[in-house]
Amino acid sequence: MGRPGRGTRRRMDSTQGSYWIETAPGEAYPPLDGDLDVDVVVVGAGIAGISTAYEVARLGRSVALLEAGTVAGGVTGHTTAKVSALHTLVYDKLRRTRDEEAARLYAVSQSEAIERAAELVDELGIACDWERRDAYTYTHDAGQVPKIRAETDAARAAGLSAELVTDTPLPYPVTAAVKVTGQAQFHPRKYLLALLDDCVARGGRVFEHTPVVGLHEGEPCRVTTESGATVTARDVVVATHYPIFDRSMAFARLSSRRELVVAGPMAAGRDPDGMYITPDEGTRSVRTAPYGSDGQRLLIITGEHFTPGTADTDERFARLTSWATEHFPGVTFTHRWATQDNDPTDTVPLVGPLHHGARHAWVATGFGGWGMSGGIMAGRLLSDLMTGGRPVWADLYDPRRLRTVAREAPAFLQHQAKVGKHFIGDRLHGLDSADEIPPGGGDIVRAGGKQIAVHRDEGGQLHALSARCTHLGCIVSFNSAERSWDCPCHGSRFDVDGKVIQGPATKPLEQREPRHAEPSE
Incomplete structure (x- = not known):
């Protein structure tokens, strides 16, 4: 990419x-x-x-x-x-890569965590919109049904109340889903x-x-x-x-993965009454939360996962919003944000x-x-x-x-290859001049044999930084939706002035003179 x-x-x-x-x-x-x-x-x-x-x-x-x-x-x-022990398709994978006992222990530990949270909510009287909900992992693709069936069997063998279903409360059809009852959200x-x-x-x-x-x-x-x-x-x-x-x-x-979220209020009568996720379409996650004092619900949709620093985030937000509007027509999405996860x-x-x-x-x-x-x-x-x-x-x-x-060797090698590709390949990219950067934008500019991370603010002023992530030296990339510099190797993020937003980096990007990013006379 x-x-x-x-x-x-x-x-x-x-x-x-x-x-x-x-x-x-x-x-x-x-x-x-x-x-x-x-x-x-x-x-x-x-x-x-x-x-x-x-x-x-x-x-x-x-x-x-x-x-x-x-x-x-x-x-x-x-x-x-979501406070759930159903983690997409984890149980069949654990059963295959470890054994059934590992899958059982995973289910026990995650289920105990849910009950620990419920215990503390009750003991401390925490008003945190705690709700018990069924969790579903579903697919639209008939070719993926064997995976859903295998996950159902593995989750049930691990001790969860898992069943294979073809109907859900979602307002659109699914081909198959594994359903686990008694999960929670807050x-x-x-x-x-x-x-x-x-x-x-x-x-x-x-x-x-x-x-x-x-x-x-x-x-x-x-x-x-x-x-x-x-x-x-x-x-x-x-x-x-x-x-x-x-x-x-x-x-x-660990490999870092960024995902986007859009949310908006909807009538309580349209609540799909559950927590849903599908690995299809770059992942789609759906759930609702209590909203306001008139009984409305907040529809929360997540998806479009990608490696930090490798995607046009605005374009991804538009794609996720389009999907959400198509599947939940009439909902106006009033909130959007992004999250980041680390996959072992x-x-x-x-x-x-x-x-x-x-x-x-x-x-x-x-x-x-x-x-x-x-x-x-x-x-x-x-x-x-x-x-x-x-x-x-x-x-x-x-x-x-x-x-x-x-x-884990195949996943390990794949992750290292991706990191190596960015570490070497990204050093070949860069503009000749900051003149090409529009207000509100940012890009890497090559100047004097070095790469400079340059952001032009809405007033036209340039903010220039070293493009080398202070963690292990990969080249950062500009995230236009969140106005940040993101590292594609290990997920560190910095604001437009170089301050660390998210680690593993602990030091800011070094300041550079904006004039170094201007074209030569």
Whole structure:
């Protein structure tokens, strides 16, 4: 796939961003402004990090939660928020690449996560639009029916209440679907902000706008922040979605995938009453949420997955909106946002010790689009491991696992080939002059043998940066829909001034002189 265009389209400014962030802004937490000593420090305040910090606090440990941006404001704040153990076609794949016991343990751990969330919603009285819903994985393609049938059999053998159906409440026909009852959905920020309130009440400390840039493992461990503050702790959890410390070698086993979301209000009578996903058409996910005070529902549709930095995001949004309008006529889509997931090469998340020699450093990553149940699971697993417990399904998620290396080799090699293609091939691209970049757009300009990332703002002013991602040096690409520079190798994202939006990069893109991107006299 070629590099995306220069952003000649304008953003659809009439739409809002993430509905979850808009409707649950939450309180602000301060940045860390001095050294701290705690039992556990958790780096990253998405659902995995917050769940871990909360579970640790419940066990009576002192905990500090450090977030580079705002709590539950990154990937977690842009999710579709299904809390389900039916993860598209995962069970048949696990049965084939591992064994039926692995599939069973996966189902047990994910189902326990759902019930843990339900327990906390009830115990803490969290008003987070918690709803029990049936989950479906469906297809329109008759040629894919054997896969749906195999997934039904595998999910049922794993212990889920799975059945093969040909009719669903969707307003359009499907050829076949696997249906699992008793799953759930919620408002993720309302849920997580309530957990943070209770965590703080138990003595937990929460800090926003506190990027972590260093980790020293030992007894005790120490993490250092961008401001120079140090947190000393017995245990460190890296829950930054994509690990910011490469000593885990996760970058070789994770591939980043970006997906788009459109949402809009619809009459309650049109609610398809379920959570749906199909791997067809570049993935389509459908569900609704309570909306407003008059009983309406918010229709939420996700799809168009692609590697960051490789697609025209505006064009993809238009394609997704067109699909949504065709299948749900009359709905006006008032919100749109994007999310990002990391897919592990062997399907299963990496939750456990950060690397082979780790004793007090832990990681949670690779949830592959199912971070709600996965993040809750990770919180339970890591809090148990740090306190001497070990769930029966701990080995399934252990990042040090070796038994699956041969089986994941094709996906591993495919991912590395794609990274290599971008690392080398993208260095051959670039404009001769920034004159070709329209207002609101951006592109790579070649100047003096170097590549410069140039954005022209709406007023015509140029913003120039080094085009080399500060993670491992791949060339970034401009995302016109979100006004960001995205790395196609490992998913790091930067704003137009170079600041890190999303890791694994921890350092900003270096500033360059705009004049270097202008044509020679």
